[in-house]
Amino acid sequence: MTGNYASAYGAKLSRAEVIAAYPITPQTSIVEKLAEFVSTGELNAKFVPVESEHSAMAACIAAETAGARTYTATSSHGLTLMHEVLMWASGARLPIVMTNVSRAMAPPWSVWVDHMDSIAQRDTGWLQFFCQSNQEVLDTIIMAYKICESKGVMLPAMIIEDAFILSHTSEPVDIPDQEMVDSFLPAYAPEFKIEVGKPMGFGSLVKPDQYMEFRYKAMLGMKAAHDRILRVEQEFKQVFGREHGGLLELYRCENAEVVLLTAGSVAATAKDVVDSMRSKGVPVGLARVRAFRPFPHDEIRALGSRVAGLGVLDRSYTFGAAGAMFSEVKASLYNCPKRPVTKNYIAGLGGRDITPKTIERVFEDIQLVTKRGEESEVEWVDVAGLPRWWR
Amino acid sequence: MTKSYEEIPLTPIADMPSTMNITGLWRVIRPVVDKKKCKKCTICWKFCPDAAIVLVEGVPEIDFRFCKGCGICSHECPSKCIVMVKEGSD
Numbered sequence: 001m002t003g004n005y006a007s008a009y010g011a012k013l014s015r016a017e018v019i020a021a022y023p024i025t026p027q028t029s030i031v032e033k034l035a036e037f038v039s040t041g042e043l044n045a046k047f048v049p050v051e052s053e054h055s056a057m058a059a060c061i062a063a064e065t066a067g068a069r070t071y072t073a074t075s076s077h078g079l080t081l082m083h084e085v086l087m088w089a090s091g092a093r094l095p096i097v098m099t100n101v102s103r104a105m106a107p108p109w110s111v112w113v114d115h116m117d118s119i120a121q122r123d124t125g126w127l128q129f130f131c132q133s134n135q136e137v138l139d140t141i142i143m144a145y146k147i148c149e150s151k152g153v154m155l156p157a158m159i160i161e162d163a164f165i166l167s168h169t170s171e172p173v174d175i176p177d178q179e180m181v182d183s184f185l186p187a188y189a190p191e192f193k194i195e196v197g198k199p200m201g202f203g204s205l206v207k208p209d210q211y212m213e214f215r216y217k218a219m220l221g222m223k224a225a226h227d228r229i230l231r232v233e234q235e236f237k238q239v240f241g242r243e244h245g246g247l248l249e250l251y252r253c254e255n256a257e258v259v260l261l262t263a264g265s266v267a268a269t270a271k272d273v274v275d276s277m278r279s280k281g282v283p284v285g286l287a288r289v290r291a292f293r294p295f296p297h298d299e300i301r302a303l304g305s306r307v308a309g310l311g312v313l314d315r316s317y318t319f320g321a322a323g324a325m326f327s328e329v330k331a332s333l334y335n336c337p338k339r340p341v342t343k344n345y346i347a348g349l350g351g352r353d354i355t356p357k358t359i360e361r362v363f364e365d366i367q368l369v370t371k372r373g374e375e376s377e378v379e380w381v382d383v384a385g386l387p388r389w390w391r
Numbered sequence: 392m393t394k395s396y397e398e399i400p401l402t403p404i405a406d407m408p409s410t411m412n413i414t415g416l417w418r419v420i421r422p423v424v425d426k427k428k429c430k431k432c433t434i435c436w437k438f439c440p441d442a443a444i445v446l447v448e449g450v451p452e453i454d455f456r457f458c459k460g461c462g463i464c465s466h467e468c469p470s471k472c473i474v475m476v477k478e479g480s481d
Contacts, residue, residue: 191401206403217396220396
């Protein structure tokens with residue numbers, strides 16, 4: 001099934017009770033499928049069609065505040081329109097789960113993959129999971145509800161699917177039995193909720209004398225999410241026999257001299273390249289950031305202290321700085337006594353293919369700068385007019 | 392007094408509704424209704440942004456616990472029967 005159907009099945013198996021959504025390419029087939037489940041009675045949920053993504057998130061916030069498990073899906077401009085209310089969802093400590101089909105921002109107008117939309121939401125207080133396969137999309141939605149609804153976390157989560165590469169491409173996906181999911185994921189039972197006959201004020205004004213304590217608590221929630229992600233994945237593995245690599249998946253990093261770190265579907269291509277280079281005796285490995293929030297700082301430090309070179313391939317760019325993942329990785333490594341050489345590669349924007357050939361050249365470049373030192377810290381890859389990289 | 396982060400809930404939740412917060416004290420000018428001129432059109436009631444107008448047999452009665460004196464009722468009244476006067480004057 002496609003990544004979008006994997007998302008829809010993930011929400012259905014998790015028994016989402018309220019689904020509010022607005023269509024946007026390439027997300028629409030997720031909520032179309034869910035609307036079908038609701039209309040046929042396969043899913044007992046309230047489907048709320050709204051007039052914008054801002055309203056979709058607002059409706060989820062209201063329903064979640066009333067104690068319902070909610071789900072929505074969006075993409076690109078839809079996600080960025082939600083920005084304000086994303087902050088509300090996390091500040092109100094509502095464990096909403098949403099799929100974002102990651103798509104480039106316009107202009108230039110594009111419907112294809114890059115991570116600019118998701119990366120731009122990194123400060124909203126949402127957990128962010130980048131997926132590599134359609135199976136991972138389905139599994140992560142189920143896990144996300146369990147992680148986010150736990151008492152120590154109580155924050156929302158964004159499941160990130162690469163546009164078209166995952167959203168519209170079919171792969172074999174195992175759909176777990178409903179009874180197994182039910183035993184793994186209990187019904188949502190929040191401590192506080194809106195109740196008729198019990199008037200309470202939610203989200204009221206807090207003066208400077210008390211504001212910081214609430215934000216401190218949200219910080220603790222995100223911090224607790226780190227261990228919770230690992231524990232829930234182990235429980236998931238016991239029930240369903242699958243795991244996806246915690247916060248930072250390491251692929252053939254043992255005895256690797258240089259490692260490429262990236263996120264999303266390109267990691268699958270990069271694993272193939274690692275296999276072929278390893279078969280020729282080249283000691284390379286791949287690290288895949290699965291959780292971008294909370295960021296796997298400790299895991300990066302552990303990896304960084306045992307490799308000579310660490311390249312970071314970002315599928316987005318933060319103007320005036322560098323790739324966002326690269327900045328985070330460097331920040332993690334700065335206080336390590338033993339640090340690798342690092343370099344940032346910007347690739348695959350607006351759906352440009354990141355081919356095995358490109359990744360191989362990136363690996364060769366990391367090896368080179370590890371030996372020789374870096375000439376430029378951030379490099380754009382496969383841009384026509386840049387002779388070094390243009391194929 | 393500032394409470395420790397351990398003593399507060401996850402997010403600001405008040406165990407009382409927001410109507411317990413009497414906001415009418417913000418007012419510097421107040422609406423005065425000429426009930427004889429009122430045509431019972433209820434436009435003032437519809438426009439009041441804080442639901443601080445109660446209709447008594449179709450005629451507006453201002454709830455001064457919440458009226459902030461914005462003057463929208465006076466501005467919208469087609470029969471000009473609501474005038475704004477300075478607080479403290481008669």
